[in-house]
Amino acid sequence: MAFGLLKFGLRRTYRARGILPPRPALKSSYDVVIIGAGGHGLAAAHHLAKDHGITEVAVLDKGYLAGGNTARNTAIVRSNYLTPEGVRFYDEAMQLWRGLSHELGLNLMLSNRGHLTLAHSDAALRTMRWRAEVNKHQGVDSELIDPGEIRKLCPQLDLSDEARWPILGALYHPPGATARHDAVAWGYAHEASRRGVEIHEHTEVTGFRREGSRVTAVETDRGTIHCGRVLQAVAGNSTRVGDMVGLRMPIRTVPLQACVSVPIMPVIDPIIVSGSLHTYIWQTARGELVMGGSADPYPGYTTRSTLDFKEGLMAHAMELFPFLGEVRLNRQWAGMTDMTPDFSPIMGKTPLDNYYIDAGWGTWGFKATPVCGKRMAETVANDRAPEIIHAFDMGRFARFDQVGERGAASVGH
Amino acid sequence: MKLMNCPLNGWRNIGEFVYGGEVRPAPGADADTETWADWVFMVDNQAGVVREWWFHAPTSYWFIAERDTANDTLIRTYPAAEIFTERVEFASGEKSS
Numbered sequence: 001m002a003f004g005l006l007k008f009g010l011r012r013t014y015r016a017r018g019i020l021p022p023r024p025a026l027k028s029s030y031d032v033v034i035i036g037a038g039g040h041g042l043a044a045a046h047h048l049a050k051d052h053g054i055t056e057v058a059v060l061d062k063g064y065l066a067g068g069n070t071a072r073n074t075a076i077v078r079s080n081y082l083t084p085e086g087v088r089f090y091d092e093a094m095q096l097w098r099g100l101s102h103e104l105g106l107n108l109m110l111s112n113r114g115h116l117t118l119a120h121s122d123a124a125l126r127t128m129r130w131r132a133e134v135n136k137h138q139g140v141d142s143e144l145i146d147p148g149e150i151r152k153l154c155p156q157l158d159l160s161d162e163a164r165w166p167i168l169g170a171l172y173h174p175p176g177a178t179a180r181h182d183a184v185a186w187g188y189a190h191e192a193s194r195r196g197v198e199i200h201e202h203t204e205v206t207g208f209r210r211e212g213s214r215v216t217a218v219e220t221d222r223g224t225i226h227c228g229r230v231l232q233a234v235a236g237n238s239t240r241v242g243d244m245v246g247l248r249m250p251i252r253t254v255p256l257q258a259c260v261s262v263p264i265m266p267v268i269d270p271i272i273v274s275g276s277l278h279t280y281i282w283q284t285a286r287g288e289l290v291m292g293g294s295a296d297p298y299p300g301y302t303t304r305s306t307l308d309f310k311e312g313l314m315a316h317a318m319e320l321f322p323f324l325g326e327v328r329l330n331r332q333w334a335g336m337t338d339m340t341p342d343f344s345p346i347m348g349k350t351p352l353d354n355y356y357i358d359a360g361w362g363t364w365g366f367k368a369t370p371v372c373g374k375r376m377a378e379t380v381a382n383d384r385a386p387e388i389i390h391a392f393d394m395g396r397f398a399r400f401d402q403v404g405e406r407g408a409a410s411v412g413h
Numbered sequence: 414m415k416l417m418n419c420p421l422n423g424w425r426n427i428g429e430f431v432y433g434g435e436v437r438p439a440p441g442a443d444a445d446t447e448t449w450a451d452w453v454f455m456v457d458n459q460a461g462v463v464r465e466w467w468f469h470a471p472t473s474y475w476f477i478a479e480r481d482t483a484n485d486t487l488i489r490t491y492p493a494a495e496i497f498t499e500r501v502e503f504a505s506g507e508k509s510s
């Protein structure tokens with residue numbers, strides 16, 4: 001990669017590299033049809049082609065490449081979760097993130113800035129300690145630190161006792177990072193299509209044909225395609241597509257909003273999260289402050305921004321960083337997130353023979369993109385879910401066997 | 414600011430209300446575990462006009478709202494008594510203790 005960069009820098013003329021070949025005609029049949037060209041669907045396509053030699057694959061998206069939550073998330077990646085199942089899974093993602101720019105031949109700008117989850121109450125401190133212990137047990141770098149150490153990492157935080165909710169400590173996760181979300185999708189799309197996978201933008205799945213518990217064809221607004229296997233990875237549309245094929249889901253679709261400020265000089269180094277204040281904030285390389293909070297208070301299929309969200313978020317962000325009172329907002333947006341009752345994903349096989357699901361990624365699925373791609377490809381190729389995703393199978397609700405990730409996911413990211 | 418029409422208190426700020434889930438008939442106390450799991454965890458989650466429980470927090474008042482989830486428009490709000498015309502007996506099965 002370094003050599004490639006040097007060669008590129010010394011060249012006199014630059015040829016723009018297209019991410020995708022022009023949209024091909026839709027064939028009448030594919031070995032695997034992937035619904036959703038977000039990061040998850042594209043990563044699965046990449047791994048099907050690269051690890052399993054399956055290249056008769058079509059990735060369909062009703063919109064443009066990665067225009068869903070992949071384009072809308074706030075790009076935080078970390079693995080300091082609360083449940084052992086969760087920590088193990090997200091940590092595999094962290095390992096993949098480290099080599100991903102190299103694997104995809106595209107600079108994903110993985111920026112390893114460290115991640116602080118603030119505690120403003122004894123109860124929050126106890127949860128942070130609990131998380132730190134589970135993390136360490138799984139080999140994840142994570143520890144509880146006091147306000148003195150927080151000050152060294154982020155002196156701009158209001159650490160005084162006069163604050164409305166004084167900061168008592170923080171869970172510090174040095175590997176916490178951010179990555180360039182769009183590039184992640186482009187990188188996977190480019191690599192997958194280079195190996196023969198077809199990516200069909202503006203191709204909406206409108207229904208399915210079934211014979212008993214087998215899905216025989218996928219209907220789209222560009223025609224019907226016969227399929228060997230189908231992977232659904234449609235985030236906020238999980239229920240809609242699930243309804244078409246006849247799968248009932250424990251998912252509520254809830255809008256999640258975020259915003260960025262105008263660019264300012266570099267002032268905040270780590271990622272700062274406060275669960276109690278429903279606020280998180282980090283600064284991009286070009287100086288914008290990226291901010292978000294918890295999901296909207298009630299479900300819906302809309303991506304509108306609301307005044308309530310901004311009022312609440314700004315008030316809380318200013319409690320952490322009083323200087324923000326001087327900073328203007330630049331942009332705001334929302335995405336539709338697929339929330340599960342236990343704040344954990346739904347991955348693996350379904351009651352249908354040849355239909356696989358990757359859903360329930362709610363407000364936390366960007367960081368999991370590489371591991372979902374790898375593990376879902378394995379599931380589809382072998383018709384068997386690997387051990388690392390067993391805990392997340394769709395049947396867990398009927399067994400009252402949830403993976404309670406609530407403590408770790410109270411703030412949306 | 415978005416407003417909601419509370420059947421008891423009239424138009425109020427949406428921030429005063431709490432969403433309480435889809436209106437669906439509860440299984441009988443003697444229903445099997447699978448039916449209960451479905452009722453507890455699975456949701457219809459439709460894009461379109463749905464019927465939901467809402468709660469006006471300052472006055473502890475539960476009511477029903479019809480809302481279009483595809484564009485977040487409130488269509489109608491009314492007292493639960495409009496649908497629940499008979500008393501619901503939750504303890505109809507055998508007592509376990």
Ligand SMILES: Cc1cc2nc3c(=O)[nH]c(=O)nc-3n(C[C@H](O)[C@H](O)[C@H](O)COP(=O)(O)OP(=O)(O)OC[C@H]3O[C@@H](n4cnc5c(N)ncnc54)[C@H](O)[C@@H]3O)c2cc1C
Pocket residue numbers: 035036037038039040041060061062063064065066067068069070071072073074075076077203204205206233234235236237241256257258292333334335336337361362363364365366367368412413
């Ligand atoms: C504001 C916000 C902030 C977030 N911040 C973070 C964060 O900091 N860290 C983190 O880890 N996660 C975060 N998330 C969550 C994360 O964005 C998602 O979990 C993740 O991007 C899901 O990826 P995906 O590929 O499954 O979905 P998407 O990128 O949404 O892709 C799904 C695709 O399916 C397509 N589709 C839907 N229906 C159909 C159909 N019928 N036919 C064909 N195609 C269809 C859609 O057009 C879409 O492109 C955030 C989410 C939001 C909204």
